[in-house]
């Protein structure tokens with residue numbers, strides 16, 4: 001059963017970029033193909049993952065890309081979705097060049113990856129709302145679209161449940177809802193039912209069929225499940241990076257031409273002889289009986305049974321399967337098992353949808369970029385608000401510095417009474433309080449990458465720079481908030497509670513938090529494994545903190561150590577805040593507060609802030625460069 005007949009439609013709201021000849025398989029009208037790929041190739045070191053693929057898929061078609069593991073399906077879909085750059089070839093998505101007009105192409109596609117790309121710390125509705133922001137779905141329509149798409153996949157009842165509590169099937173359905181939220185013209189699904197049990201697979205297919213009947217969407221799906229490919233209007237069989245056959249399931253099977261009849265009889269020798277004499281057909285002997293090839297098994301079988309004078313215990317007619325087609329073209333089989341089709345009720349709201357819903361144009365531009373940036377920032381805030389334990393724990397370290405290390409070391413400091421040393425430590429403790437959440441921003445990029453959500457963001461139409469800046473601003477806000485919380489202990493360490501001083505320190509903390517956030521984000525774009533990231537971070541951060549003048553003044557360090565401290569940007573951050581505090585102390589600041597100097601020159605506070613700002617901008621530019629290349 002096919003999903004539905006192909007439709008030749010274009011988006012009436014927005015004419016496609018170029019007029020194209022008729023799409024093969026999609027009728028004879030002149031319509032812009034939904035997907036067009038010419039000479040597509042992707043070479044990885046040592047392997048031609050895609051070795052020259054041509055595709056033309058008409059609007060409204062459901063197209064299956066069928067092949068075994070490693071055939072090149074995921075690589076093809078990644079290129080079609082503009083996530084991977086082809087080694088050669090050209091791709092057009094609804095008439096938009098995927099290379100030169102990637103954002104326009106992305107606005108027209110919905111994507112469901114092989115692995116889940118949901119944020120499992122957010123609720124179902126929050127995942128959808130973030131997606132709406134990413135794709136700049138008109139704000140007024142978002143509540144209705146969220147409700148509609150959740151109803152479509154039967155998840156209305158769990159809209160406010162955190163995704164972590166969802167089963168694999170529910171996650172997949174939520175991903176279908178999310179991919180449809182911005183009304184894409186083309187829905188790409190990479191192995192949509194992988195890892196699901198037969199019942200969950202049947203559910204997903206039920207919703208996909210429903211989508212095809214009610215939304216004007218072109219489906220492109222990769223699969224190695226034969227019965228899933230069977231439901232598509234057209235199929236391309238891929239093997240070793242090439243399309244070996246293409247057509248409707250019926251067309252592909254008709255190439256084999258014959259049905260197979262299997263017989264289990266009381267006397268196979270006599271039956272074989274009779275079939276040869278009376279029907280002129282050749283039989284083959286197998287372990288379980290006789291088999292023969294006939295053009296139309298259903299018509300031949302009654303005559304065959306009537307002619308045989310031997311008992312027939314079992315007779316079976318098998319039409320060629322796609323597996324036979326696959327075997328015919330590639331010389332090997334695709335293994336598969338069929339799912340049990342158990343009906344699953346659709347939500348009432350989705351049953352009410354009858355008319356196909358046409359895709360709507362989504363707009364890009366600076367406002368859309370700001371919205372995407374805001375979405376990333378808000379997500380960081382949500383995570384921060386929900387992770388109260390983590391937030392509280394990251395304050396433990398600076399509090400220990402202040403009230404354990406501070407009290408203990410003060411007794412060893414000649415000429416420093418306890419209060420002066422604790423106040424001396426305070427600027428370092430503030431930096432340490434900001435440091436935890438700032439560095440966690442890089443860690444969250446690593447986990448977003450591992451958990452898949454990063455792909456959801458990267459596949460969207462928003463510029464990567466907007467996403468990166470949103471992430472950095474989110475991390476900075478959280479880090480500065482944490483340091484601001486520590487600032488409430490200022491009175492306990494003898495800091496004057498002056499409004500201007502506090503405002504200045506908050507401003508400096510924002511700069512320092514941004515600098516450290518950018519450092520961690522840069523590291524996250526340079527490294528691929530979270531474990532390596534954690535190790536590198538701890539190796540870098542220990543010397544940075546201990547050589548920053550946070551715990552003892554540079555004047556007390558041996559020259560080689562003081563030289564290293566001067567090369568450490570964190571030293572300037574601590575010095576800036578310490579000098580700011582010293583400026584508000586009544587009388588001359590204690591000797592511990594002597595500012596750092598480069599030879600005989602004492603850099604002014606604006607110069608130290610300027611240095612931090614320049615390093616931050618340079619780090620951000622480098623991180624943006626790296627981030628733009630992530631796939």
Ligand SMILES: Nc1ncnc2c1ncn2[C@@H]1O[C@H](COP(=O)(O)OP(=O)(O)OP(=O)(O)O)[C@@H](O)[C@H]1O
Pocket residue numbers: 044045047048049067068069070071072073074075076224
């Ligand atoms: N990033 C990569 N670097 C190197 N080789 C890769 C990379 N991605 C894919 N390949 C190789 O390209 C070939 C095609 O891989 P691809 O993932 O596209 O196949 P597939 O048909 O989607 O397989 P599966 O069904 O297992 O997902 C494989 O040999 C794979 O090892």
